[in-house]
Amino acid sequence: MESVALQHAECPICFEPLCRGEIGVFLDATGQRVSKHFYNLAAAREMLANGIITCPLTRRPIHSVQKVPDIRSDPDGWFGTVDFDGNGKLSHAEVVESLKAILPVDLDAFDRAASAPGWWEQFDRDGSGFIERHELPQLVEHVTKVVAGRRDERIPDIRTDRNAWFDYWDEDSSRALDKEEVVRALLKTLQLTSDPARVAQMRSTIDAIWCLFDEDGSGTVDRQEFLKAGEGLADTIIATIGEQRS
Template sequence: MKAQLPVDIASLDAAVNDPTHWMWQQWDVDGSGFIERQELLAPGGLVSYVTTQASDHQDGEIPDMRDKHRWYTYWDKDGSGSLEKEEVVRALLKTLKLTSDQARVMMMRNTVDAIWPVFDADGSGSIEKNEFLLPGDGLADTIIATLQYS
């Protein structure tokens, strides 16, 4: 869900680990600790919420990858100044228009997991702007070079 939809990743992660969070109260109606299919699909359920949030989220046109600064800022959804793995996965899926193919979504996620340490030079767990923009060796130039040869 994080990679395919415009969600606040930090809030979602916090909610998952807090059984008193309003999301659990609203969608785990039976209090089981799980959101079952009927709760997921119920009117006002999680699917309804995500659909509403996604349609309200107006991103505008995705910037061209060659405009590295603009692309980076566009995909730094939480404004943290760094890209988390799920932000990179979502950015690549949306930029390359691959979000409807679950096999490609999983392949992209696995690829990003595999290459992450190469581009996260400081080991912070996220790609800071300087790591992204590093001439020749940064994630941006690597993505652009890969796209040119595909």
């Protein structure tokens, strides 16, 4: 299953929307990118500083993180970094995913626009099937104007409606939350996504105590386990919120 972070154009480490801060890409020992994915730069650096040297998504070895240049001040540098294949042109997928990472766009609206007949052709002027460097400015200007505005998250209050909170984070309707879904839910509920050190601490904590909530060892926390009085994940989160605000 595709990472839930990728579906929302968020950092796969901290789940902060990528467009809200500087982003980076992981490199191997030869200086080549290990994947096409983008990460919050601070979270990626914190991860490396903590001794984690494998890509969170591909599990390939990583050696360093490279900052992605700002498309406005260094469009050539940005294009060169995003061009994963190094062929001087960007595919449809490269364009869509990279612009989602840097622009505060309505993701659903962008996906609909990018898949509409004729959309790609208005920017791919030479009909090559790719976007080249000189074709980029018009595309960025169009996306910024037409699909700007990322929707605000309205997270249900777990203290007043535990079932609604569970359903909100169960995006695949599996009737259970896996570990990544729980980490994402907690970081966002507790508003910790912009603090790399606390993100790392949260991930470590969930790894250590996961078995307390996943009683049947299924790898997920189902609704019954979540709602278990006094010992379930819901009561633990509510208690944590109380401590955080006291």
